[in-house]
Amino acid sequence: MPFVTRFAPSPTGHLHRGHAYSALSAFMAARDAGGRFLLRIEDIDVTRSRPEYEAAILEDLSWLGLAWENPVRRQSDHLADYHAAIEALRTRGLVYRCFKTRKEIDIGRAPHEPSIPYAGSPLPPDEEAERLARGEAFAWRLSLAAAREALGGFETLTFVEEGAGPNGETGLIQARPETAGDIVLARKDVGVAYHLAVVHDDALQGVTHVIRGNDLFEAAHIQRLLQALLDLPTPIYRHHGLLLGPDGKRYAKRDKAQTLRELRAAGVSPEALSYELGFV
Structure with a gap:
C-alpha cells in the first residue's frame, strides 16, 4: 500500500516553529517510507484567510527544504465538492438546519465552564x-x-493511532463521535466547516496517513463518523506531541509566536532549525 501524507495549513497567519515541526514530521515520514508528501491549503475560513499568508507558507516551506507535489489543492477552489457532500447527507436526513447562535446555545453556562x-x-x-x-x-x-x-x-467505528493522543491513546481506538455533539458542517459566515472538508480531501487525495499535532486527536473521532457516513476510507492516524515554547505553552498564532520569516531574518538557517526541532 503506498504511503501518502500531507501538511495542511490554514493561511490565517505566518508559520512558526510548531508548524515547522509538524510539516517536517510529515515530510520526513513520507521520505522514510518512500511515499508521497502533499501540501494542501485549507482556506475555507474566508473571514481570516489571506493570499499573502498563503504565499508566505510556500516561501517558508521551501526555505525549510520541503518539496511537494503540484498542483497544490486549495480548498476554496472546491466548495462545490463539499456542498455536494452535505447535500448527500441532507437527502438521507442526516443533517438539519439549526438557527441557534453560539450565544443562545451557551445561555446559562458560566464563562469558566466547558x-x-x-x-x-x-x-x-x-x-x-x-x-x-x-x-x-x-x-x-x-x-x-x-x-x-x-x-x-457507533460501536464498529474505530481508527488506528500509530502515534499518541494527549493522554497516551494509541493502537486501535474506539471512536467516540458523541463527545463532539451535533457539529456544524457549514454556515454562512465561514462556509463549509473543517471536519467535512478534511475527510473529503483526504479521501480524494488518497491520503493513507494523517500526521498532525495531538491537539487534533479529538477531531479524529468525529471525522471517523463522517468517513463512515460518506463511505470514505479511514486513514491511519499518527498524532505527535506539540512543540512548547520557553514559557511551557504551545506555539500559537494568536500568541504572536516567533514566525519562521522572523527566524530567517535573524539569520537562523533551515539546517539549524531542523536540528533544533530534532530532525537531522
Whole structure:
C-alpha cells in the first residue's frame, strides 16, 4: 500500500516553529517510507484567510527544504465538492438546519465552564419555512441521533493511532463521535466547516496517513463518523506531541509566536532549525 501524507495549513497567519515541526514530521515520514508528501491549503475560513499568508507558507516551506507535489489543492477552489457532500447527507436526513447562535446555545453556562456538546433536532416544517422566508441565518448540523440510527450504533467505528493522543491513546481506538455533539458542517459566515472538508480531501487525495499535532486527536473521532457516513476510507492516524515554547505553552498564532520569516531574518538557517526541532 503506498504511503501518502500531507501538511495542511490554514493561511490565517505566518508559520512558526510548531508548524515547522509538524510539516517536517510529515515530510520526513513520507521520505522514510518512500511515499508521497502533499501540501494542501485549507482556506475555507474566508473571514481570516489571506493570499499573502498563503504565499508566505510556500516561501517558508521551501526555505525549510520541503518539496511537494503540484498542483497544490486549495480548498476554496472546491466548495462545490463539499456542498455536494452535505447535500448527500441532507437527502438521507442526516443533517438539519439549526438557527441557534453560539450565544443562545451557551445561555446559562458560566464563562469558566466547558461547552456542553450540543444536540438538537430539525424544526417543524412550518416554523423552518417561516424563518427561512425571513432570511434568518442558519447552520447545517450533523445529527448524531440520525447518524447513530443510520449506522446501527457507533460501536464498529474505530481508527488506528500509530502515534499518541494527549493522554497516551494509541493502537486501535474506539471512536467516540458523541463527545463532539451535533457539529456544524457549514454556515454562512465561514462556509463549509473543517471536519467535512478534511475527510473529503483526504479521501480524494488518497491520503493513507494523517500526521498532525495531538491537539487534533479529538477531531479524529468525529471525522471517523463522517468517513463512515460518506463511505470514505479511514486513514491511519499518527498524532505527535506539540512543540512548547520557553514559557511551557504551545506555539500559537494568536500568541504572536516567533514566525519562521522572523527566524530567517535573524539569520537562523533551515539546517539549524531542523536540528533544533530534532530532525537531522
